[in-house]
Amino acid sequence: MRNLTTIEQGKTNAIISYITIIGTIVAFILNSSKKNAFTSFHVRQMIGLNVISLINSWVVYRFFGGIASWIISGLLIVLWFIGFMGVLNGEEKKVPILGDYFQDWFKSL
Template sequence: MESQTVNEGKTAAIISHFTVIGLIIAFVLNMNKKNSFASFYIKQMLGLNILYMANIWLVYKYLGSTIGWVVGVLIFVLWLISFLAVLKGEKKTVPVVGDQFQNLFKGI
């Protein structure tokens, strides 16, 4: 990936990793001048945030707190992989679900 594209989109990509509010801020920052690096990580984090919410609302409620905790740790590991890739300036999908997030949120 071109280093200028990475440098321009890195701030928005990093911001997108911090809660839903950070994701919204990154989305707004990326609206005017679409940056492919930032868009890539906004899609990844949108998917991870949806998984996190589903874990809280569904898994904890219907499958129990132990399974919910395990799923939460797995989601955190995916988040950490994504965050470390942003800091390195690499486009790296999160394992298992990252490609699905990219396909599902193509319009972003």
């Protein structure tokens, strides 16, 4: 758990990261000059969700069809909501199943 100052200083950029892929990129850039651990945590979560979303759009839809893609999109919305509620509550709440992987895969960010 981060201290309250770290959370408050990084909360705005962390919220921005949840506003589409553009928001994730903006939050990443804003966080790159003065790293905030809380923002970095949420940027990593959203980079992971955005990557899965792109894979869903390009691969799953093409090879498995619209129904599979809709199901995965629905799951991604649920995962996004869980992460977004975490940032609003000032928590480093990993998205279920994939959150640990996202933190590991994107730890250098």
